[in-house]
Amino acid sequence: RTGERSPFNAYKRLFGVASTGVDPLVETRLSVNDYVRQELKELMASPLLSKEDKLRLEMHVDSVRDTEKVIASLSDARVKQLQDGGSATSYGESMPDVIKMHMDVMVLAMATGAAKAGTLQILDIIGETGYRWNNETLPAQHANSHSGGANERAVQAKYDVIHAELFKYLIDGLNKYKIEDKTLLDYGFVLMTSEVGDGLTHSHVDLPTVIAGSGNGFLKQNEFVQISKKTNNKLLNTLGTALGLKNGNGPLDNFGDPTLEKGIISEMVK
Secondary structure (H helix, E strand, C coil): CCCCCCHHHHHHHHHCCCCCCCCHHHHCCCCHHHHCHHHHHHHHCCCCCCHHHHHHHHHHHHHHHHHHHHHHCCCHHHHHHHHHCCCHHHHHHHHHHHHHHHHHHHHHHHHHCCCCCCCCCCCCCCCCCCCEECCEECCCHHHHHCCCCCCHHHHHHHHHHHHHHHHHHHHHHHHCCEECCEEHHHHCCEEEECCCCECCCCECCCCCEEEECCCCCCECCCCCCCCCCCCHHHHHHHHHHHCCCEECCEECCCCCCCCCCCCCCHHHEC
């Protein structure tokens, strides 16, 4: 399945209703909850639901409505742009807000069981969108990485801070949902990485990787691990094993290129 640039369309795909003939711009001002209000009322009254179940259901309903309020606060022209998708560049300085909307949809999908995994790519392969930073429009990342200017590293550091804050936004969203004594994040993990280790040379060595969540207790946390000469297949084997994936002989250790060394990264495992 190809990626979805529009958080509006991603939301409609996961939680929307079938076409009713109503103007789509009008539909965005309604709530998905409105279409199932009676069912929700009956479900909340069911004696089969525990107190914790009811709290989670209320949180689902509130989260759906909060996401819809963000969409409803946008102008018709902005909603139309989100419907059409377009390129990442077309979102311009509002890109961080669009990213947050995508993250809101992802958290809802995980919390409701509509999806068990998700991928969010920030910008196109060549990032030509400049963000806003403290009322300043930053140079686009790709152009900045090749500028050779005196402020090149300082500008990139600002982008790193923005993306780290966005990563935390996603983590906080997953941590809001609690199932028994763990949060939704505790049962899985979120990985943040980059396709290059160095913007100027486009090197694929020393890729920065941050993992939040333990995969239900399998992965170490609160540690900085310096790993050299390890290929991505071992990283993916480790993460897959954390989720319980197996091959014919046991835990997953042979994902990806068959010519690469098998195994997991033991430094990541408890």
